Amino acid sequence: MKLLKIAALTATIVGALSSSALAQQKLTMWSRSTSEAFMPTLIKAFNEKHKTQIELQIVPSAEMVQKYATAAAGGSAPDFVSLDLVYGPAFAKSGVLEDLTDMAKSLPYFDQLSKAHLGTGTYEGRIYALPMSADASVLLWNKKLFKQAGLDPNKAPTTWAEIEAAAGKVNGLGNGINGFYFAGACGGCNAFTFMPLIWASGGDILVDNGKRANIDSPQMHDAINFYRGMVAKGYVPESAKTDSGKNFFGGFATDKIGLSPIGAFAIGNLVKNYPTVDFGVTFIPGKDGGRASFGGGDNFVVTAGRDNLQAAKEFLDFVYSLEGQTLLAKGGSLPTRADVAAEAVKSLDERYQIATEAMKIGRTPSSPVYNDIINSSTGPWKQMLNEVFFGNDVKGSVAKAQASMQSILDAAN
Amino acid sequence: MTSQQQPTGAQPVRRRNSRSRRNQLAGLLFVAPALALVLIFFVIPLGMAFWMSLHNWPLLGKPRFIWFDNYSRLLQDTQFWISLRFTVYYTVIVTIAIFAVAFPLALYAERSRPLTKLYRTAFFLPVVVGFGSASLLWAWLLDVDSGLFSYVFAHLGLTDKRINLLADFDTTFWSIVVMVVWKTAGFNMIILLTGLQGISTEVQEAARMDGASSWQRFRRITLPLMRRTIALALILSVAGSMLAFDQFYIIADGGPQNRTVTAVYWIFSQSFMSFRLGYGAALSMVLLVILVVISVVQLRLLRNPEGV
Incomplete structure (x- = not known):
């Protein structure tokens, strides 16, 4: 009887301990x-x-x-x-x-x-x-610079042509002011801000459940030409060529950039730390309209x-x-x-x-080798973008990236 | 007689043998700590790296034994061979540049003249800065917007506007070469200085009295007697340059367009960005073999004809 009591007491204590352990996991x-x-x-x-x-x-x-x-x-x-x-x-x-x-x-x-x-x-x-x-990636524009350039500060551009035209006008202000900014040597940043241009225009980067690379597409070439055009016209500052992401946000925060595709994180940061920058937020558009964002x-x-x-x-x-x-x-x-x-x-x-x-x-493109093909600083995505935005052989660079990405995807599947 | 003499003749031999064994054992005990260190920190990790190189060893997931597949894949890896070629090119250029600066510095700092110690210290100072810190400093110096160089060039009228030195391969490459020379010439100067100071002044004096010019003394006396010192400096410089990584990673991020990705950068990228640890190990093994071959060739070429 005594033994039974001890056993029951022990069981109660153990039970209480374990339930409290569960409760306070x-x-x-x-x-x-x-x-x-x-x-x-x-x-x-x-x-x-x-x-x-x-x-x-x-x-x-x-x-x-x-x-x-x-x-x-x-x-x-x-x-x-x-x-x-x-x-x-x-x-x-x-x-x-x-x-x-x-x-x-x-x-x-x-x-x-x-x-x-x-x-x-x-x-x-x-x-x-x-x-x-x-x-999520969005497009920011500087209202003060828009106003100075004679643009409607409350009207967001909705096509690439409108972005380029606005960037041109802002760029015309001179005095170290540039129309457009993107981090030209950053794979991750451009996945965030450049891919939506392609998606909003009807293209895609990875297809067939992420098993096939679709880099060499008409939408990609259009988007490249859009950026190349702005680079060639001098709308993009020289520093963008080598920005590996360190200045991804800082460029727009200088109050000397007309437009920049960036993450929504910039909104809070600008409001809190750069209250003098008057900016608007809109969707990243496709070539002729539409909208897309990188999640x-x-x-x-x-x-x-x-x-x-x-x-x-x-x-x-x-x-x-x-x-x-x-x-x-x-x-x-x-x-x-x-x-x-x-x-x-x-x-x-x-x-x-x-x-x-x-x-x-x-x-968001989904692949077990996402880092390898997109984020890596020596990966095909980053190398291609830097070559096509600032180099001469667009066709060759895109074809090379397409082949390189596909071989990485094939090896992973 | 013979049977009595044999033991007396054999005893000293046995004593000699046992003494020799005792000496060997004592020697072994003396070098044991060093051997243990080499074993733990070099031989075992090397063996493990080789073992890894025989696997498909992802950072995520289980390793799978694949024999020499990583090595055969490496032969098809265009970027590795491009990176290796670039590394060799960089090594040749930077080694020549370092010697071209370090030798005159050593000759200058060797002579006793006012402020010699100050010169030596000034030349050596950049050596004490780590490669990472030095690279960060130069990344700022070379920055197009806030850097010193682009500002000075534009101010002096050498460029129309601020120039982005890291946007072009040649300017990136030569900027990094200058940075490395600034950073390491002092170290090579000290090595060469010790060699110079080891040459007897009497030999130089004798040559001078025989009418040898300064060039002749340098060519016929200084250089030959410096062979071993030069070999040491050369091997250290070549090995260091073949393993270059920090400056290309921090200053240029392998750019523009992956054109300054060195062999070690590629190994790092494959191992820790693409998470292929086995393949990274295979690349490392190949680079190790290449380095050993280069070092052996250098040693043979610079060996004294007398074998000293």
Whole structure:
């Protein structure tokens, strides 16, 4: 009898301990340094309201992929990671990520989540990553310079011809003022800002489920000629030729650039740090109209084999709530849930509304070798762009990039 | 008699043998720490790198043994051979440039004259700056908008407007060569200086008394007696240049249009941007073999005819 009592007491204590451990589950999460403005606030708000606690560690953006891959191989990976969405397919393919398909589809607002994020979060029909933070590419124009150049400062250009004409007029102001800016030696930046020109004109970069490169297309050649024309006419500053992304934002912030395609992150940054720059925000247009945007940002992933799906759902429910989406927006990320996006940015600068609309139409090429073909500083995308914008052999450079990308895709498939 | 003599004759031999073995063992113990270091920090990592090079070893996912596939793929890798050719071109140019600057500096700094120590320090100063920091400094100097060079050139009327020195291959390449010479000539000067100071003044004096001109003394005495020092400086300079990476990565980002991507930059790119660790290891093994061959050839060419 005594023995039974002891056993019952022990069972009660163990049960209480394990249930309290469950209730106060402490999980680890990594997020890249670009999310430093909103992730700590978001996690703090979540921790304050939930028994599940998340310990956030900010990792330098450039080190995230290597660090996570190495940690996963060594069994010391964090439970959750906010990962640049373009790496979703690569990590999913390697088996590092937990399959989130059932949990994702059980979310009542699943169809409202960013399509760009879900696209790169899906690998071979299964969902491995869900939207965390977002940024969409838009076109900025400088209202003060437009006015000085005799243009309507409140009328955004809607075609390439209108962009070029406006850039020409602004460029004519002289005194170190240029019509247009883009980072000419940055693969990632131009994926963000140059690809939408092609999409909005009806073209695409990767086709057949990301298995075939479609670089050598009429839309690509048109877009190249559009940029080359502005470079040849001197609308683009000399520094753009060698800008590997360091000046991606800084160019427009100088108040000496007429127009620049850039990320929505620039809106908050300009408002906060460069209040004298009077600017407008619009969609990146196609050759004769239309609109497109690159959906960037991070996806939320769960390291496989940890049995953390319940906690993940709890966290995501908070992230996708109006409170979570508002916290993200206030910190500089666009909302990732469409039906609450407008409400989430209501208290912010009204130009965010355009950016949230851009996010809804945002696209992201999905491939396990995205980094290799697009982002890499020695990759075919960056090399081609620099050659075609500033070099002489457009046809040869495009053909070379097409072949090089295809061989990388073939090797990965 | 013979049977009695044998033990007495064999004993010293055994003693000698055991003493020799003891000496060998003691020698081995003395070099053991050094051997252990070489084993842990060179031989084992090298073996591991070779083992990796025989695999399809992605950063993400499981490695797969593929024998010598990485090596056969490497033969078709156009960019690697372009990068290697560029690296050799850079090595030749920069080594000549370094010697062209370091030798006169060493000759100048060798003689005892007022402020000699100050000159030596000034020439050596850039050496203490790391390659990464020096590259960042020069990246600023060469910047078209905020850099010093483009401002000075435009101000002096050498260019119509601010010039982007990193937009063109030639200006990028020569800017980096100048930066590397500025950064490393002082180090080579010190090596050459030690060689110069090792030449007996009596030999020079004797030659002078025999009527040899300064050129003749330099050509017939200084240069031949400096053979080993030059060989050391040359091997260090060539090996360093063949492994160039920081300056091309930080200043030019391999541009314009991937034309300044060195062999190590390509290895870095394949390993850590494209996440092909196995292939990167294979490229590294090939570069290692090339470096060893170049160093052996240099040593043979610069070996003293007397074998000293």
